[in-house]
Amino acid sequence: xxxxxxxxxxxxxxxxxxxxxxxxxxxxxxxxxxxxxxxxxxxxxxxxxxxxxxxxxxxxxxxxxxxxxxxxxxxxxxxxxxxxxxxxxxxxxxxxxxxxxxxxxxxxxxxxxxxxxxxxxxxxxxxxxxxxxxxxxxxxxxxxxxxxxxxxxxxxxxxxxxxxxxxxxxxxxxxxxxxxxxxxxxxxxxxxxxxxxxxxxxxxxxxxxxx
Numbered sequence: 245x246x247x248x249x250x251x252x253x254x255x256x257x258x259x260x261x262x263x264x265x266x267x268x269x270x271x272x273x274x275x276x277x278x279x280x281x282x283x284x285x286x287x288x289x290x291x292x293x294x295x296x297x298x299x300x301x302x303x304x305x306x307x308x309x310x311x312x313x314x315x316x317x318x319x320x321x322x323x324x325x326x327x328x329x330x331x332x333x334x335x336x337x338x339x340x341x342x343x344x345x346x347x348x349x350x351x352x353x354x355x356x357x358x359x360x361x362x363x364x365x366x367x368x369x370x371x372x373x374x375x376x377x378x379x380x381x382x383x384x385x386x387x388x389x390x391x392x393x394x395x396x397x398x399x400x401x402x403x404x405x406x407x408x409x410x411x412x413x414x415x416x417x418x419x420x421x422x423x424x425x426x427x428x429x430x431x432x433x434x435x436x437x438x439x440x441x442x443x444x445x446x447x448x449x450x451x452x453x454x455x
Contacts (some may be wrong), residue, residue: 316401
């Protein structure tokens with residue numbers, strides 16, 4: 245019986261700029277649209293993979309037009325997921341930046357455990373690589389808490405669903421070697437399958453419920 249709900253969030257809509265680092269909107273850079281397309285492509289493969297699971301139930305979410313993040317999060321909460329995985333891609337000016345990574349919020353042990361579970365399976369795929377800077381990382385590395393005003397900065401979905409969410413950065417749009425992953429159905433399926441297996445292990449460890 246399927247009893248472990250998984251929300252799959254497609255990071256960014258075509259109207260919401262993503263992958264901003266290194267992008268110059270004045271040059272009509274298309275990469276945030278590409279990111280949304282790539283995220284949606286992987287989300288579709290992942291949902292089909294989740295459908296093969298005896299324990300996982302998946303649903304896709306994405307900000308609609310210029311919908312606020314808080315509205316998106318409210319829709320996800322109504323679904324009542326045990327976990328949420330938000331799919332994204334990176335884009336930076338450094339041509340050596342490469343690889344996938346998972347992010348969890350703050351010092352949240354559950355989020356880190358989920359990210360570690362999936363990353364351990366994903367790391368066994370021979371023709372893709374993890375980010376040399378770290379395959380599983382906390383958003384506090386980039387956006388530490390503000391002592392006066394509390395938490396600040398990016399990774400908004402993580403911060404609004406801190407106890408049950410991870411962000412997957414699926415390689416760098418700015419790196420041609422990472423780009424080919426999204427042109428190869430076999431690689432996308434391998435990534436989605438690794439996510440399913442990691443989440444199934446996590447569901448078993450938590451008895452299907454994340455508190």
